[in-house]
Structure formats: structure tokens, C-alpha cells
Amino acid sequence: MREDELDALLRELRAVKTDHQAVEAKRAAKALPDSTHETLSAFANSEGGTLILGVDERSGEFVVTGVVSARQTQSDLQSLCALMEPPLRATIDLVDHSDGTVVVARIPAVPRSQRPCHLASLPAEDGSFVRVGDGDQRLTADEVRSMLAASGTADHSAIAAPAGSELDQRAVDGFLSVVRSLSSRNNSLDDAALLRRWRVVDDQGEPSLAGALTVGESPQSRCAAARVTYRVLPRTTDPVGTRHSGRHLEGTVGELLDDAVALLRADLGQVQAVREGEVVDVPPVPLEAIREYVSNALVHRSLAPHLRDRHVLIEVSEDAVVIASPGNLFTSTDPELLGLSPISGVRNLTLVRISEQLRSPRGARIVENQTSGIEAADRACHIEGTMPALFIDRPDSFQVLVPRGVMDTRVAHTAVGGGLGSHPADLTRLLTVATRLDELRTVYPELGAVVFDAALAARSLAPCTIETASARLSDLEAAGALRRLTARRRPVWAPVPVLPNNVGATTMPSKRTRDRVPDLIAAIVAAPDGVLTPRQIGDALGLTSPTSRNRWITRARDKGLIRPTSDNPFDPTIAYKVTSAGVHILDRAHPSASRRPRPTGR
Structure with a gap:
């Protein structure tokens, strides 16, 4: 690694003022920190990462302090990597920075069949870690057992059923x-x-x-x-104390699949979308995709002894449907290529083979597109204008997060202006997906491990190759709409934030977390009748996430700056008007907007 590359990496860390999923910085002035083996294990059991020694990460400034005996530290780190089980083949460089010599080690992820990686002198249950956000988290005994079970080839679905079955x-x-x-x-x-x-x-x-x-x-x-736990979570605008509604589904795989899809169809409802110039009602998530992921959870879940008593969990929120199945991803499956290449192996071969020959009580196949089901789901999401599913592989569970809603690409189109080249639809969709992923991370912190790379871009444009997706991402980078991050072991992009100013224009904000309340008030005042629904407010602010949208609505309402048109918080026609206090705030924040005619608020 060169000095300029190290500086670029440190700038990314200073921007967020903390380590993150793929980078850990340690001061390590005279010796390796005692926790170094924990970081090696965490990176090896996740997706790999970069360890930087000789940088003070305290206070989020990431100041280069240097390592006193750089070559000795490099040798000690090489020796520690060799003491891991399995041994790690890290690439360790010495970077002569103007402020001191820094040791930079790129730690590879170990093959899934060899996890968990841990210090050989410690039992796996005591010395195994995984990377979670900016820290190293010790694996629980169950999580270690799940990794060991996933690394084997045993077909747990072929064993005898419980007595009396x-x-x-x-x-x-x-x-x-x-x-x-x-x-x-x-x-x-x-x-x-x-x-x-x-x-x-x-x-x-x-x-x-x-x-x-x-x-x-x-x-x-x-x-x-043979059970599924199904929950519908409260909305952010529901009254305090509102609890989720839940139920337990029971039956065979086919019965569970039918019942879960029927409930999701009813609870997701319909949204409006433009199709060939006409406004039509469509599901906020393609039902083909939903059925694929529910089927996968039921058939490909782990049936290892310590997980056999756990249920598949389905949770519905305003932002997404989350389908969590017991056990992490099967070892023969590359998580980075899900949806892009056929699955080469399955966990429950017997269960899969039987399910392939059966139909559910409603006549649908239980297992469809066995080698290309995720690709078919991605294609349906592309056609319907929704975001592809996001995968979160945890040590003891595999989660599929299916974002809700047809994405609005207007803000992305405005952001890149006329620099769309010859593929405007592809580029606006990719930029919208990248932006929506950033929004969803504020609601689901576990999405910190999900990156916007060429693989996710290819899935967003399905059917599409990684090579074509990489070219589209480079086009967006050249247009100034995406920026490439250097902190990951593979190319990763993030959106350059573009948010609405006053009414209609777009500007680059100085901070991603700026106060959106004045913009919200300005949008309502600019409406022809001075009233906007929550969805219209989200459109005006460029927020596709209902949670992000409702956060700002709640903040403005609690401050007495806007008021609802109905006292019933569950009224589907509810909208918001600006109060006199909101008008005062608007006068100070947006003087130009205060000169527009506006309705009288109370």
C-alpha cells in the first residue's frame, strides 16, 4: 500500500469517525495489542478486512502515530497469523508515512468450510469472533456450533423424524x-x-x-x-404503546408456504406505479420474489440438532419484509454470487428432492427455479421497479430483507442531470438503489455488512453480468453521482448525497444528517392546497424509506410545526398542514418560501 492510498483510507474513516466493518485501526506503538487475535478471527470469519497498526483511532481523528519497531511488529503479526486455526495468509505491508511507519495487513476471509477461525491455543467456543460494525464480537456457543454444522456435509433432513410422527x-x-x-x-x-x-x-x-x-x-x-412465526410490526406513526400483531403458522412445507404468502399478500396491500404512461395498482414487492424467499427459508433452513427447535421468522415493517431462517448460509454457496450463478450444493438434499415433486394445497410448486430462483426474483424486482432483496449472513441465521415499495428514480435523475450517457434507465436505477440502501441502514444497522458493489448492481439490473454492472458504476462515478470507497477488499461505491433544497432544486448538503424539518414545511406550503400526505412529503424530500420519512414528520408534529388533518392516526387519508409556529420556522429557514401564498395553520 502506498502513502496516498493509506491517506485515502484514513479520510474515509475520519468521515465516519470510527472503524467499520472492513477496517480496524490500532495505535500499537511498541507491541501488538492483546486483542489482535480477536480482530484476526473476526475478519477471517466475516468477509476479510484491513488491520492498520500505528494509527490512533481515539476521538475519531485517526492520526498517524507510527510504530516504533515496524519490522518487529510485522514479524510478530505474521507469527500470530500462523498461530490461528486455520492459519491465515495475510498480506502485511510497511508504509513509510510522513508521520511515521505504519503496518497495514490485509486479512483474508477463510473458506466457509473451515470456519470458525480462532487462536489455536484457545477452544473454538472461547476464541472465535465475528466482525459486527466497527467491533469484534465473540461468537456464542450456538453460533460456533452453527458454523461447524454448516461446514459439514451431513443431510440432517434425512434423519428419523421425532417419535410418533x-x-x-x-x-x-x-x-x-x-x-x-x-x-x-x-x-x-x-x-x-x-x-x-x-x-x-x-x-x-x-x-x-x-x-x-x-x-x-x-x-x-x-x-x-413445521411452524413459522409471523409478525407485523407497528408503524413509526402509530400511537405509543402500539404492539406488533403476530401469529404462528403450522403445517407441512406446502401449507406453510401457501399461508405465509397469503398473509403477506394481504398485509402488503397495493401501491400505485406508472406503467406505460398509466397509473396502476401493484404489490409493493413482487409476489414471485416473496414466494421464492419464503420457499428457500422453509426448505434450506438448518435442521442441525441445536437449531431444529427454531422457527422460520417473517417480519413485516413499513420498510421491508424480513425472512429469517435458522442457520447461516450453506458452505458450498458463495454469498457474493447469490442470484448471479447457479447454486452448486444444497443443505437438506432429501427435503429439497421431495419438495421438488410436490405442489402446495393451492396447486403451486413448492420449489421452483432450483438453480436460478434468486435470479428470477431479481428480474421480477427489476421489472416492477422495486429494490432487489438484501442478504445478511449471520453465524446462526440467514436473513433476506426485501425492501418494500416501487422506487422513485426522479431524485436520482435530477442528481446526474444530463450526464446519463446512453443508459439512463440503468444509471438512475442503480443510483436510486444505492441511495435506498443508505436509508435502510438507518433502520436496519445489520445492513452495515451489505455493500453496494458490482454484484448488487448486477442483481439490480437483472439479467445483467458483473462486467456490465461495473461499467455502469464507472459511468456514475465519472458523472460525480457515486464515489468509490477504498476501505473494502473489492470495489465498493456509495452515493454522493444530493437532497432537495427549498422547492424543486437539488443541492449538495454539507452534512448528510442536516435538519429536514424546514424542507418538509416548505414542501407543504408549496403544495397547491397547503396539504400533503405522508407519501407526498416523502416524495418532496426524496425519501423512499417510510421510516425515514415518518421520522421527520413525527419530529415536526411533536414540535407543533405541522398538524394532521385527522385525529385518527390510523386514518389512511391522513395528511398534514403547517401551523403558525411552522410558518415562523419557515420564515427563518426559507425566506423565499415565506413569500408564497399559504394556508392558515393553527
């Missing part, structure tokens, strides 16, 4: 009819032999776990995996 004979007959039609060789086997071949039952004729979950008789009475 029974099969539904009608469902079994339907399954047998389908598999006999697949090959003439299956017709030579009697029912018992065919069920054993497909591992619906074990060699003793008892139901397997996969058999119980797919063609079982009330499997929820014996298997916790």
Missing part, C-alpha cells in the same frame, strides 16, 4: 404417483421400497424428518420446524 396417506399417494411418472424404473418398485429410495421413510419404515415436513400428518405436533 406419522405420514398423511393421501399426500404420500400423490407423491408416489408423481415419482412413478418420472421414470419407468420407479414402477418396478413397490410403495415401501420407493419411499425408502426417496428417504421419505428410513430403512425401518419410520418417517424421516424430510418426509414428516413434506407429507406428514400434522407435523407441527412433533416438529418445531
Whole structure:
């Protein structure tokens, strides 16, 4: 690493005044800090990262202080990397900075099949860490077990179902009819032999776990995996004390899939979108994508012994649908290529094979597009103008976050003006996705591990190659709409913030967290009748996230600057007017807006 590259990296850290997911700075003036092995483990068990020694990170200034014995520190760090299990092959450079010599180590992520990485002299349960935001977090015993389980090849769905489990004979007959039609060789086997071949039952004729979950008789009475927890979270504008509504779904995989999709269809409702010049009602998330991710959670969840009693969780908020399945991503799957390349292996082979031959009670296939389902979901999101799903791989769970709502690309289009080149639709969509990801991080801190790179860009433009997506990102960077970050091990981009000023214009704010209340008031005053709905306020402020939008509405309302048109907070037609106090604030913040005609507020 060169001195100018180090300075660029430190500038990124100073901008946020803290370490982050991919970079850790330590003073380390005379020796390696005692916690160094924790950072090595955390980076190795995550997506890798950069360790900088000889930089004082206190107070967020990231001042270069240098290392007294740089070569000795470099040697000590190499030795410590060799003492990890598995050993780490880090790239360790000495950077002669004008303020002192700095040791910079790039720590690779270890293969998922070899995790957890830890100091060999410590048990895995005591010495394994993972990177969370700007810190190293010790893995729990369950998280260590999940990593070890994911690194194996055992098919936990093929084991015997809990004692007392029974099969539904009608469902079994339907399954047998389908598999006999697949090959003439299956017709030579009697029912018992065919069920054993497909591992619906074990060699003793008892139901397997996969058999119980797919063609079982009330499997929820014996298997916790035959349940789903479903929650609808309160909105940010709901009265204080409003609790989430929840329920438990029970049944076979097919029944759970049908019931979950039906509930999501009802709870998500419809939004308005422009299609071929006409305003039409569409779901805020393509149902094809929702069905794909619910199906994946039910079929590909971990059934390892310590996770077998956990349920799949579905949570619906104003911003997204989050589908969390027990167990982290299967080791043969590259999380960076999800949706971009076929999946080469599956965790529950028996459960998947049986599910491929079945249909749900409503007649839909349980498993569709086995090798390209995520790509099909991404394509549906692209067609409908919504954001692709975001993946969060944690040590003991895999979460799919599906953002809600058709994205408004008008702010992105204004931001880059006429510099869109020959691919305006692609570029405005990519910039809108990058901006929405930044907004969602304020609501879901765990998205700090999700980056806007060429892979996510390619998924946003599905079908699209990484090479084409990289070219589009370079175009946006050249137009000044995106900036490239150097703190990651691969190219990552972030939006250059462009926010609405007064009414209609866009400016570069000096701070990303500036007060938006004056802009909110100005937008309401500028409306023809002096009234705006929450969605119209979000459009005026360039905020696609309902949570971000409602945060500013709540702040303005609590200060007495705006008032609702209805006393019922659940009224779907609720809108907001400016009060006299809001007019006073507007006069001070936006003098030009104060000269416009405006309605009388109280």
C-alpha cells in the first residue's frame, strides 16, 4: 500500500469517525495489542478486512502515530497469523508515512468450510469472533456450533423424524404417483421400497424428518420446524404503546408456504406505479420474489440438532419484509454470487428432492427455479421497479430483507442531470438503489455488512453480468453521482448525497444528517392546497424509506410545526398542514418560501 492510498483510507474513516466493518485501526506503538487475535478471527470469519497498526483511532481523528519497531511488529503479526486455526495468509505491508511507519495487513476471509477461525491455543467456543460494525464480537456457543454444522456435509433432513410422527396417506399417494411418472424404473418398485429410495421413510419404515415436513400428518405436533412465526410490526406513526400483531403458522412445507404468502399478500396491500404512461395498482414487492424467499427459508433452513427447535421468522415493517431462517448460509454457496450463478450444493438434499415433486394445497410448486430462483426474483424486482432483496449472513441465521415499495428514480435523475450517457434507465436505477440502501441502514444497522458493489448492481439490473454492472458504476462515478470507497477488499461505491433544497432544486448538503424539518414545511406550503400526505412529503424530500420519512414528520408534529388533518392516526387519508409556529420556522429557514401564498395553520 502506498502513502496516498493509506491517506485515502484514513479520510474515509475520519468521515465516519470510527472503524467499520472492513477496517480496524490500532495505535500499537511498541507491541501488538492483546486483542489482535480477536480482530484476526473476526475478519477471517466475516468477509476479510484491513488491520492498520500505528494509527490512533481515539476521538475519531485517526492520526498517524507510527510504530516504533515496524519490522518487529510485522514479524510478530505474521507469527500470530500462523498461530490461528486455520492459519491465515495475510498480506502485511510497511508504509513509510510522513508521520511515521505504519503496518497495514490485509486479512483474508477463510473458506466457509473451515470456519470458525480462532487462536489455536484457545477452544473454538472461547476464541472465535465475528466482525459486527466497527467491533469484534465473540461468537456464542450456538453460533460456533452453527458454523461447524454448516461446514459439514451431513443431510440432517434425512434423519428419523421425532417419535410418533406419522405420514398423511393421501399426500404420500400423490407423491408416489408423481415419482412413478418420472421414470419407468420407479414402477418396478413397490410403495415401501420407493419411499425408502426417496428417504421419505428410513430403512425401518419410520418417517424421516424430510418426509414428516413434506407429507406428514400434522407435523407441527412433533416438529418445531413445521411452524413459522409471523409478525407485523407497528408503524413509526402509530400511537405509543402500539404492539406488533403476530401469529404462528403450522403445517407441512406446502401449507406453510401457501399461508405465509397469503398473509403477506394481504398485509402488503397495493401501491400505485406508472406503467406505460398509466397509473396502476401493484404489490409493493413482487409476489414471485416473496414466494421464492419464503420457499428457500422453509426448505434450506438448518435442521442441525441445536437449531431444529427454531422457527422460520417473517417480519413485516413499513420498510421491508424480513425472512429469517435458522442457520447461516450453506458452505458450498458463495454469498457474493447469490442470484448471479447457479447454486452448486444444497443443505437438506432429501427435503429439497421431495419438495421438488410436490405442489402446495393451492396447486403451486413448492420449489421452483432450483438453480436460478434468486435470479428470477431479481428480474421480477427489476421489472416492477422495486429494490432487489438484501442478504445478511449471520453465524446462526440467514436473513433476506426485501425492501418494500416501487422506487422513485426522479431524485436520482435530477442528481446526474444530463450526464446519463446512453443508459439512463440503468444509471438512475442503480443510483436510486444505492441511495435506498443508505436509508435502510438507518433502520436496519445489520445492513452495515451489505455493500453496494458490482454484484448488487448486477442483481439490480437483472439479467445483467458483473462486467456490465461495473461499467455502469464507472459511468456514475465519472458523472460525480457515486464515489468509490477504498476501505473494502473489492470495489465498493456509495452515493454522493444530493437532497432537495427549498422547492424543486437539488443541492449538495454539507452534512448528510442536516435538519429536514424546514424542507418538509416548505414542501407543504408549496403544495397547491397547503396539504400533503405522508407519501407526498416523502416524495418532496426524496425519501423512499417510510421510516425515514415518518421520522421527520413525527419530529415536526411533536414540535407543533405541522398538524394532521385527522385525529385518527390510523386514518389512511391522513395528511398534514403547517401551523403558525411552522410558518415562523419557515420564515427563518426559507425566506423565499415565506413569500408564497399559504394556508392558515393553527
